[in-house]
Amino acid sequence: MSAGSRGTTCPQAAEARSSVLQRTSAGLLLRPKGRATKKRAPQLYLCGRGLGSSSAINAQVSSRGMLEDSDRWGELGCTGWSSAEVLPTFMRLEDDLNYGDQPYHGRGSPIPINRDPLEQWGAVSRAVREVALALGYQWSDDRNAPHRTGVTAWASNSRAGMRISTNDAYLEPARGRPNLEILGDALVDRVEFTGRRATGVRVRIGKSWTSIRGVE
Numbered sequence: 001m002s003a004g005s006r007g008t009t010c011p012q013a014a015e016a017r018s019s020v021l022q023r024t025s026a027g028l029l030l031r032p033k034g035r036a037t038k039k040r041a042p043q044l045y046l047c048g049r050g051l052g053s054s055s056a057i058n059a060q061v062s063s064r065g066m067l068e069d070s071d072r073w074g075e076l077g078c079t080g081w082s083s084a085e086v087l088p089t090f091m092r093l094e095d096d097l098n099y100g101d102q103p104y105h106g107r108g109s110p111i112p113i114n115r116d117p118l119e120q121w122g123a124v125s126r127a128v129r130e131v132a133l134a135l136g137y138q139w140s141d142d143r144n145a146p147h148r149t150g151v152t153a154w155a156s157n158s159r160a161g162m163r164i165s166t167n168d169a170y171l172e173p174a175r176g177r178p179n180l181e182i183l184g185d186a187l188v189d190r191v192e193f194t195g196r197r198a199t200g201v202r203v204r205i206g207k208s209w210t211s212i213r214g215v216e
């Protein structure tokens with residue numbers, strides 16, 4: 001999205017106005033015109049609606065980019081992408097319930113990272129693991145550790161069997177803030193700027209349009 005001092009139209013909101021975005025019975029928002037590259041045909045993309053957005057409906061898999069790849073990108077000249085540069089951010093995002101004491105994992109973030117112990121796996125998952133090991137794939141207890149690959153328990157954003165969405169992790173604890181107001185069914189059309197600073201949004205709530213200015 002680009003915006004000048006009076007703001008410019010957000011393409012997603014323009015699409016929504018022409019009813020291109022739809023709600024499904026599951027309450028999800030489809031983006032039928034999503035396209036990864038100009039060469040690829042448009043695809044349907046699901047997007048979570050409501051607080052927590054897609055983190056409220058996703059598969060909760062917490063899979064980091066491989067640090068070895070990061071180092072290769074760093075060597076190729078991608079400033080900011082080496083493992084030494086990305087690892088602190090990965091760690092800051094985590095409350096790793098299994099391996100938080102390892103030097104490459106983090107503890108204390110609102111987002112949990114949990115791997116179910118083998119005893120709690122379902123029959124199909126166990127059978128797939130056994131077959132893969134029998135075929136010679138190695139076991140990896142932590143796929144997000146450096147230099148690890150193989151059959152693994154997937155790391156998920158859950159605590160005590162419950163999904164932790166970004167709403168649960170970040171918004172719920174902040175609900176009491178005096179400078180926070182949560183509005184449902186609000187469609188943003190544009191971000192409004194004062195000079196180069198984003199200071200508010202133009203938004204449709206129900207059938208009315210209004211401008212909301214941010215406060216510190």
Ligand SMILES: Cc1cc2nc3c(=O)[nH]c(=O)nc-3n(C[C@H](O)[C@H](O)[C@H](O)COP(=O)(O)OP(=O)(O)OC[C@H]3O[C@@H](n4cnc5c(N)ncnc54)[C@H](O)[C@@H]3O)c2cc1C
Pocket residue numbers: 010012013029046047048049050052053054055057058059060061062063186187188189
């Ligand atoms: C089915 C599914 C499974 C997935 N599984 C995984 C997984 O296992 N692991 C993983 O890491 N990632 C997964 N993802 C991807 C991950 O959930 C997303 O990358 C992530 O949630 C994106 O966060 P976001 O805040 O950028 O966007 P979103 O979570 O998409 O949030 C954008 C929000 O903005 C709202 N919005 C858009 N336009 C407007 C507008 N004009 N006005 C007002 N609101 C607007 C949307 O309704 C939505 O609520 C999955 C995604 C899906 C859909």
